[in-house]
Amino acid sequence: MKAVHFGAGNIGRGFVGLILHDAGYELVFADVNAELIDALAASTSYDVHAVGENSSSRTVTNYRALNSGTDEDVVVAEIATADIVTTAVGPNILKFVAPVIARALQARDASLPPLTVMACENAINATDVLKGEIEGRLGDDSAGALGRAVFANTAVDRIVPNQEPGHGLDVTVEDFFEWAIEETPFEGAPPVIPAAHFVPDLAPYIERKLFTVNTGHATVAYHGWVEGATTLADALSVPSVFAEVKAVLEETKALLVAKHEFDPATQEAYLEKNLVRFANPYLTDTPERVGRQPLRKISRHERFIGPAAELAERGLPTDALLRAVAAALRFDAPADPQSAELAGLLDTLTPEEFTVQVTGIEPGHPLHDRLLATVRAAVAFRTPEE
Ligand SMILES: NC(=O)C1=CN([C@@H]2O[C@H](COP(=O)(O)OP(=O)(O)OC[C@H]3O[C@@H](n4cnc5c(N)ncnc54)[C@H](O)[C@@H]3O)[C@@H](O)[C@H]2O)C=CC1
Numbered sequence: 335m336k337a338v339h340f341g342a343g344n345i346g347r348g349f350v351g352l353i354l355h356d357a358g359y360e361l362v363f364a365d366v367n368a369e370l371i372d373a374l375a376a377s378t379s380y381d382v383h384a385v386g387e388n389s390s391s392r393t394v395t396n397y398r399a400l401n402s403g404t405d406e407d408v409v410v411a412e413i414a415t416a417d418i419v420t421t422a423v424g425p426n427i428l429k430f431v432a433p434v435i436a437r438a439l440q441a442r443d444a445s446l447p448p449l450t451v452m453a454c455e456n457a458i459n460a461t462d463v464l465k466g467e468i469e470g471r472l473g474d475d476s477a478g479a480l481g482r483a484v485f486a487n488t489a490v491d492r493i494v495p496n497q498e499p500g501h502g503l504d505v506t507v508e509d510f511f512e513w514a515i516e517e518t519p520f521e522g523a524p525p526v527i528p529a530a531h532f533v534p535d536l537a538p539y540i541e542r543k544l545f546t547v548n549t550g551h552a553t554v555a556y557h558g559w560v561e562g563a564t565t566l567a568d569a570l571s572v573p574s575v576f577a578e579v580k581a582v583l584e585e586t587k588a589l590l591v592a593k594h595e596f597d598p599a600t601q602e603a604y605l606e607k608n609l610v611r612f613a614n615p616y617l618t619d620t621p622e623r624v625g626r627q628p629l630r631k632i633s634r635h636e637r638f639i640g641p642a643a644e645l646a647e648r649g650l651p652t653d654a655l656l657r658a659v660a661a662a663l664r665f666d667a668p669a670d671p672q673s674a675e676l677a678g679l680l681d682t683l684t685p686e687e688f689t690v691q692v693t694g695i696e697p698g699h700p701l702h703d704r705l706l707a708t709v710r711a712a713v714a715f716r717t718p719e720e
């Protein structure tokens with residue numbers, strides 16, 4: 335069995351790669367980071383150290399590494415004969431890997447079993463987005479080539495911080511992980527991935543994950559950043575930050591319980607577990623990493639505006655989510671290009687334009703006026719009166 339994985343970064347090596355290796359796949363990592371690919375190609379193994387209450391280490395072997403930027407033809411040939419292709423490159427990068435997969439599907443022998451395609455990104459239905467991009471590239475040839483693949487949405491959950499300089503290829507990750515994959519596209523013959531959890535309907539899983547783990551984690555990052563915290567654990571130890579995170583998670587819990595009929599006590603236990611995960615004392619994580627790409631994180635269907643919009647439509651409270659958005663609007667990490675872009679948009683667009691263009695919330699929506707007030711306050715904060 336062979337799996338090609340795009341994105342040999344934190345989640346690629348520390349989660350998807352590890353699980354596919356443990357499932358018995360020969361791995362082919364594809365990445366555009368030449369230094370990383372060269373290091374992987376020159377090695378025969380790397381270690382994944384899972385830290386937390388149940389620490390353990392695993393060694394990943396039986397992999398190769400290819401530069402998908404310079405060796406696209408070779409990557410196409412590998413995918414054409416693979417069983418699985420996965421991505422962990424970031425939702426905004428899917429459009430760049432789609433053409434490579436499209437070419438591989440065109441080249442794939444129709445007698446082979448279909449290629450399983452799964453985007454392992456923090457986004458609702460990321461595989462559907464990838465499929466749409468592939469379809470766009472295939473044009474008139476789309477029906478035949480798409481028929482050589484099965485596309486399944488997934489929800490991936492494991493906290494993998496940026497690795498310390500000099501860490502080499504080894505990855506330190508939290509001990510918890512969860513990989514939920516929708517099972518219906520496989521029509522009874524899912525791929526062999528024992529550590530994954532195949533579910534008939536992914537929507538409750540991905541929304542529970544994105545609106546609890548990612549909403550909560552990003553809330554720690556943004557309020558922590560405003561407080562000047564340098565680690566996630568430090569941020570959570572600030573009582574006001576902890577209170578904000580708890581309040582945000584109570585709001586998203588109300589949505590998840592109302593929408594997906596989760597048991598309130600079970601959801602409360604899930605959010606409490608996540609508060610413990612965020613404060614994992616064995617893992618060094620930073621507000622810069624967890625808050626990265628604020629424009630993506632405050633977009634329409636993401637971890638803040640997504641649940642806030644649905645809560646507002648149901649007449650339920652959104653105050654803590656809006657305070658988290660207010661903190662996100664103050665995120666200005668120098669190494670994060672979207673921070674500068676965010677500041678530029680706050681400085682050049684009117685608050686009305688910013689609200690519609692960045693968050694996708696139109697006038698007339700029940701969230702609009704309070705969100706607009708949040709944006710106005712952020713603009714006023716940036717331009718104090720003389
Ligand atoms: N790190 C984490 O804790 C988690 C991350 N995720 C998701 O996984 C995805 C990746 O995140 P990380 O691994 O943290 O980021 P990362 O930055 O460590 O890794 C991304 C990798 O993608 C590569 N890449 C960029 N453009 C590419 C292209 N065109 N072709 C091939 N490779 C390309 C980069 O060189 C990098 O090695 C994101 O969507 C993130 O939301 C999901 C759950 C947990």
Ligand SMILES: O=P(O)(O)OC[C@H]1O[C@](O)(CO)[C@@H](O)[C@@H]1O
Nearest residue numbers: 456490491492493494547551624
């Ligand atoms: O690119 P994103 O969405 O910030 O992804 C990373 C996030 O995913 C998580 O791993 C949670 O699954 C967090 O560690 C982190 O905040």
